[in-house]
Amino acid sequence: MRKTIMTVDDAATMRRMISFTLKGAGHEVLEAGDGAEALELLRNRTVDMVITDVNMPRMDGLTLTRELRALQQFRRIPIILLTTESAPEKKAEGRANGATGWIIKPFQQEQLLAVVAKVLPV
Amino acid sequence: MTTNDELQQQLIKDLLIESFEGLDRFDREMLALEKGAGTSDTPNIIFRVIHTIKGTAGCLGLSKIESVAHVGENLLSALREGKVSVTPPLINALLAYADALREMLRSLETERHEGEADYSELLRRLQDLNCETAAPVPPAAPAAPAGWGLFEEEPSAESPVTPPPATVAKAPPIMPEIEPAARPGSGGTPANAPSAADSAIRVNVDQLDKLMNLVGELVLARNQIVQHCGPAQDHGLLAASQRLNLITTELQEGVMKTRMQPIGNIWAKFPRVVRDVAGELGKEVQLVMEGNQTELDRTIIEAIKDPLTHIVRNAIDHGIEGPAERRAAGKPDTGMLILRAFHEGGQVNIEIMDDGRGVNIVRVKQKAIERGLVSVEQAGRLSDREALNLIFLPGFSTAEKVTNVSGRGVGMDVVKTNIEKIGGAVDVVSDSGRGSTVKIKIPLTLAIIPALIVTSGGERFAIPQVSLLELVRLEDDQKRKGIELLCGTPVYRLRGRLLPLCYLNQQLKLVPATAGQLAADLAQADAVNMVVLQADGRQFGLVVDQINDTEEIVVKPLGKQLKGIACFAGATIMGDGRVALILDVLGLAQHANIVSEVRDRAQPDKARTDQTVGDRQTLLLFDAGASTRMAIPLSMVARLEEFPRKSLERSGEQEVIQYRGQIIPLIRVADHIARVGILPEDLSDPMQVVIYAENGRSVGLVVGRIDDIVEEVITVKRESSGRGTLGSVVIKEKVTDLLDVSAIIRAADPAFYLDHPATLAA
Numbered sequence: 027m028r029k030t031i032m033t034v035d036d037a038a039t040m041r042r043m044i045s046f047t048l049k050g051a052g053h054e055v056l057e058a059g060d061g062a063e064a065l066e067l068l069r070n071r072t073v074d075m076v077i078t079d080v081n082m083p084r085m086d087g088l089t090l091t092r093e094l095r096a097l098q099q100f101r102r103i104p105i106i107l108l109t110t111e112s113a114p115e116k117k118a119e120g121r122a123n124g125a126t127g128w129i130i131k132p133f134q135q136e137q138l139l140a141v142v143a144k145v146l147p148v
Numbered sequence: 149m150t151t152n153d154e155l156q157q158q159l160i161k162d163l164l165i166e167s168f169e170g171l172d173r174f175d176r177e178m179l180a181l182e183k184g185a186g187t188s189d190t191p192n193i194i195f196r197v198i199h200t201i202k203g204t205a206g207c208l209g210l211s212k213i214e215s216v217a218h219v220g221e222n223l224l225s226a227l228r229e230g231k232v233s234v235t236p237p238l239i240n241a242l243l244a245y246a247d248a249l250r251e252m253l254r255s256l257e258t259e260r261h262e263g264e265a266d267y268s269e270l271l272r273r274l275q276d277l278n279c280e281t282a283a284p285v286p287p288a289a290p291a292a293p294a295g296w297g298l299f300e301e302e303p304s305a306e307s308p309v310t311p312p313p314a315t316v317a318k319a320p321p322i323m324p325e326i327e328p329a330a331r332p333g334s335g336g337t338p339a340n341a342p343s344a345a346d347s348a349i350r351v352n353v354d355q356l357d358k359l360m361n362l363v364g365e366l367v368l369a370r371n372q373i374v375q376h377c378g379p380a381q382d383h384g385l386l387a388a389s390q391r392l393n394l395i396t397t398e399l400q401e402g403v404m405k406t407r408m409q410p411i412g413n414i415w416a417k418f419p420r421v422v423r424d425v426a427g428e429l430g431k432e433v434q435l436v437m438e439g440n441q442t443e444l445d446r447t448i449i450e451a452i453k454d455p456l457t458h459i460v461r462n463a464i465d466h467g468i469e470g471p472a473e474r475r476a477a478g479k480p481d482t483g484m485l486i487l488r489a490f491h492e493g494g495q496v497n498i499e500i501m502d503d504g505r506g507v508n509i510v511r512v513k514q515k516a517i518e519r520g521l522v523s524v525e526q527a528g529r530l531s532d533r534e535a536l537n538l539i540f541l542p543g544f545s546t547a548e549k550v551t552n553v554s555g556r557g558v559g560m561d562v563v564k565t566n567i568e569k570i571g572g573a574v575d576v577v578s579d580s581g582r583g584s585t586v587k588i589k590i591p592l593t594l595a596i597i598p599a600l601i602v603t604s605g606g607e608r609f610a611i612p613q614v615s616l617l618e619l620v621r622l623e624d625d626q627k628r629k630g631i632e633l634l635c636g637t638p639v640y641r642l643r644g645r646l647l648p649l650c651y652l653n654q655q656l657k658l659v660p661a662t663a664g665q666l667a668a669d670l671a672q673a674d675a676v677n678m679v680v681l682q683a684d685g686r687q688f689g690l691v692v693d694q695i696n697d698t699e700e701i702v703v704k705p706l707g708k709q710l711k712g713i714a715c716f717a718g719a720t721i722m723g724d725g726r727v728a729l730i731l732d733v734l735g736l737a738q739h740a741n742i743v744s745e746v747r748d749r750a751q752p753d754k755a756r757t758d759q760t761v762g763d764r765q766t767l768l769l770f771d772a773g774a775s776t777r778m779a780i781p782l783s784m785v786a787r788l789e790e791f792p793r794k795s796l797e798r799s800g801e802q803e804v805i806q807y808r809g810q811i812i813p814l815i816r817v818a819d820h821i822a823r824v825g826i827l828p829e830d831l832s833d834p835m836q837v838v839i840y841a842e843n844g845r846s847v848g849l850v851v852g853r854i855d856d857i858v859e860e861v862i863t864v865k866r867e868s869s870g871r872g873t874l875g876s877v878v879i880k881e882k883v884t885d886l887l888d889v890s891a892i893i894r895a896a897d898p899a900f901y902l903d904h905p906a907t908l909a910a
Contacts, residue, residue: 037200039162043207046155079203081196106296110203110221120299127298132206132214137295144298 029146032056034064034078034090035108044077047135048142061085065093068100075146076105077129077138080120088123095124104145108133156208163204164257165350170197171246171253175420178246182239182423191228194242198224201249212262213252219271220245223278232278241273243420353446356407363396363403364702367596368721370396371699375723400596404445411489411498412440414453418460422485425464432471432482433464439489444496448590451570452498455563459500459586460485462560467504467584477581479503491592495614498588507578509535519544529786529841531808536576540564568734571597571614571717599701599730601722602679603694605658608728610701610720611679615733617687619695620678631676633857637742640678640689644790647680649689650740652731656715683737690736699723703730715739767860768838769884771852772817777884779877782857784889786841789848790834802897805848807839812846813897820872820892840889847893856880 031053033044038059045055056073058064062085064078076094080087087107094100104126109116120128129141174197180186181194202217220242226232248267255263370392377389415437426433444452468474468483475481486501513527516538527535538544542561567574572590591597591614599610620642622630630640631649638649653659678689701720710716714735722728766782789807796814797804803814814837837848860879872895874886 036196037166037204039159039166039204040200040207042162043159043204046159081192081199083193083196108203110199117299125299127296129296131203133295141296 028052028054029074029142030054030056031075031077031142031146032058032064032068032073034058034061034076034082034087036060036079036082040079040108044138047138051139051142053142061087061090061093064090068094068097072099073103075103075142076100077108078105080107080109080111088119088125091120091123091125106141106145159208160210160256163201163208163210164253166204167201167253168250170200171250172416173197174246175243176416178239178242179419179423181234182236191224195221195224195228198249210256210262213249213256216245216248216252216267216271219274220249223274226278238277241270241277243424244270245274351406356403356446359403360407363400364596366396367400367700367702371723372725404592404596405443407446408443409446409449410441410443411449411496412437414449414456415440415487418457418487421457421460422464425461426468429465430470431464431468433468433485434482435485435487437487442489442491442496444590445592448496448570448592451566452572452588452590455566455574455588456498456500458560458563459588460487463500463502463504463584463586467502467506469505473505477505495589495591498590499585500588501583501585503583506580506582506584507536507539507576508580509578512536512538516541516544525842528845536578539576540574571612596700596702598698599720600679600698601696601728602652602677602690602692603696604652604692605656606693607656607658608696608722608726609652609692610699610728610730611681611690611733612717612730613698615681615683617680617682620680620689621695622676622678624675642680642689645687646788647687647689648740648742649678649691650736650742651691652736653693655736655740681733681737683734683742686737686742688737688740688742701728701730767858767879769855769858769879770836770838771855772885772887776818777855777879777882778817778851778873778887779879779884780838780887780889784840785838786846787839788854789837789839791837791848793833793835796835805837807846807848810846812839812848814848814850815892815896816850817872817887817892818850818852820895840893847897849889849892 031048033041033048033055034057035041035044036059041057041059045057048055056067058067060082061078064076065085076090078087078090085093087109091105091107094103094105105124107120107125107128108131109120109128110131117128126145127141129137174194177186177190177194181190198217198221202214202221205211205213205217223232223242227234227238232238248265248270251265252262255261255265373389374393377386418437419435422433422435463485464483468485469477469479471481474483484501484503486499488497488499488501490497509532513522513530513535516522516535517524517527521538521541521544522530530538540560540563544560564574567588567590570590572588574589575587576584577587578584598613600613600616602609602611620640622640631638632641633639638651640647640649677692677695679692679695680687680689699722701722703718704720705718706713706716715732716735717730717732719727719729767779768782768785768788769777769779772778791805791807795805797806799811799813803816804811805814806812836851836854838851838854840847840849858879860877872888872892874888876883876885878884
């Protein structure tokens with residue numbers, strides 16, 4: 027089934043790459059350049075899943091996750107952190123802020139699709 | 149893999165744009181950090197640039213960029229956390245590191261791979277800097293085998309902290325109730341979902357170029373319609389054509405604006421350039437930039453990028469002195485380099501000012517002579533301004549020694565050529581000891597330009613308005629009196645200045661050009677229409693049959709068959725659908741030998757002076773007073789001038805006059821020839837003065853009246869008829885004395901011919 031996924035990253039290339047991969051798998055994609063923009067976009071609509079970068083200007087991915095979890099309609103959707111850091115304490119931080127999972131950058135398209143398939147079962 | 153090559157290429161292109169922009173930001177923030185001008189966010193911004201490059205490059209499979217980026221990221225991470233302090237070696241290493249990344253990206257751009265360069269030494273340097281702090285090196289991200297995971301599946305070592313507002317649900321099957329809510333919003337979303345704050349989008353430049361071309365065509369069509377509607381009686385049609393006219397103009401401006409970029413985009417890299425160059429030369433330079441927001445067409449931005457960089461490097465290398473020299477000159481240690489950009493009269497002005505030592509004109513002249521760019525004689529004849537412009541000649545360089553930074557002698561002439569290629573002009577002003585300023589004027593756009601339409605030999609030509617100074621129309625009497633022949637070139641005395649004339653119909657061979665033709669033309673035409681143009685800092689008058697109108701023209705490049713012709717800059721389509729050629733003012737002036745490289749002029753000049761009496765010579769005939777007709781070879785004449793009597797001054801015994809910022813002695817020719825001299829009272833007002841220059845010194849010969857210029861084979865009839873003359877000849881059936889110029893100058897000023905080198909070097 028077609029899902030709507032939001033990708034949040036300050037690097038346009040990264041957004042585009044994710045967007046391409048997800049669209050190729052038949053999903054609809056929404057892009058945002060940072061956490062603040064994502065929140066703004068999600069004020070009037072909802073999505074099925076959020077994939078967000080961690081280190082971004084204005085609002086980082088962890089704050090975005092926290093903010094989204096505070097909203098009723100985003101309490102239960104999967105939020106995946108895109109991160110370069112795989113140290114346990116970083117992971118704990120992600121978990122503490124309410125993220126569903128993580129993807130280590132760099133990643134292969136297959137990995138991205140595997141995560142999506144896992145958290146958004148058809 | 150779903151990725152196809154095309155997408156990969158597209159993504160790489162995006163990565164390149166993004167990364168270059170990011171690295172420029174990196175440089176800027178780095179310099180701010182160095183100056184202590186950074187904010188608390190600065191280290192994070194720097195970190196993020198590299199972080200992003202690393203992440204994106206990794207996803208695109210660019211492992212070399214990724215691994216290099218990774219090492220820097222570790223150091224920057226330590227910097228961000230305050231574990232590493234900002235030191236000059238750190239800044240230098242990180243800037244070099246940014247350059248390394250740029251190099252790889254550039255290689256990726258041009259050669260499609262990351263390049264072969266070895267950065268291990270640089271990377272070791274970065275690692276060392278990181279170790280110095282004794283901070284634990286962050287582990288090099290041992291990626292989890294899968295590269296991803298879900299927290300709930302992770303055997304958590306620590307007790308999971310409960311997320312503040314809500315509990316994390318296990319990866320949930322999607323809530324059916326969310327579905328409908330998602331739909332309405334997404335229904336209208338285009339495939340390429342825009343992000344809310346993205347008020348700016350990237351548009352392919354080709355797309356913009358295409359739009360611009362279409363607008364060009366529309367402007368042409370508009371011109372045609374407006375022209376055809378001129379005589380129309382139909383009010384509806386007239387109104388519609390007027391509306392079309394307005395809208396087209398607006399559209400044209402609008403599209404033009406989309407191609408505009410602030411000049412700050414290319415200036416952004418100058419702080420880094422200035423820092424590096426100044427550092428290399430042991431100088432201290434502060435860069436000030438004004439008018440960052442001044443906008444220019446992107447093609448022009450591209451074209452001036454390199455010339456500007458060169459001028460900036462030059463200013464630091466040649467202009468600004470080292471701290472010690474500055475202190476000795478009573479200036480602050482730190483030199484100032486100011487970049488200014490502003491709009492003026494439909495053009496963009498860019499000024500690069502420094503407060504350095506200025507250009508040493510004497511040395512410039514010397515160098516130009518040494519390099520054989522000008523003859524000694526010519527060098528002397530040059531005004532300061534002209535002499536300054538020698539630095540734009542190919543093969544010129546005044547640097548005492550060739551430095552790494554500039555002085556390879558390929559600089560300023562390339563700068564000038566590049567700027568003139570886009571219809572711009574460059575000029576240098578120098579104030580000895582106080583600095584110099586390079587002024588660049590460039591058009592806003594190259595695609596649509598205002599032009600003056602003229603007719604010559606039945607053809608229409610467009611002259612770009614930028615080079616147009618004024619229009620002059622001479623009728624009957626004026627034209628007979630106004631136009632003289634000097635050196636075979638017709639000249640017109642415009643407000644006291646000699647303006648060389650160029651007949652367009654002859655230059656382009658629209659009419660058979662013969663010497664007699666010119667005179668005949670002059671006599672026939674009831675009026676002379678002259679367009680005063682500026683090329684290469686020189687003015688000249690272009691004589692045309694008719695001056696028509698000004699029009700916005702769309703510049704179309706010439707086909708390659710015609711491209712080699714310097715006289716034309718392009719073609720345009722006129723309102724009536726016919727094609728008109730656009731004149732290249734500089735090319736035309738060169739073709740007419742009005743402006744030429746000084747070097748070229750040296751040769752014929754020399755040839756002429758070498759001729760001895762008895763050969764064919766061009767002679768200036770004048771009346772020395774008391775109806776004595778005299779002649780001197782025209783090659784000895786620098787200029788013919790008129791001075792009002794009241795400008796005559798005295799310096800001791802000598803009569804002098806101020807001329808082009810110099811004081812030059814005046815010699816009354818009549819006093820020095822054997823016949824009875826004329827009394828001061830007899831001097832005509834204005835005085836006719838022949839300026840004679842040699843070795844940088846000028847002297848004015850006051851004559852009664854300038855009669856004519858003739859080309860004659862001189863056969864001396866009678867050897868010296870007395871003091872001050874070389875002999876007599878018969879010219880135009882009149883006995884004419886040949887003036888012995890050097891003898892009378894020596895008589896009036898014995899020092900004139902002495903110690904030239906010393907004078908020059910002084």
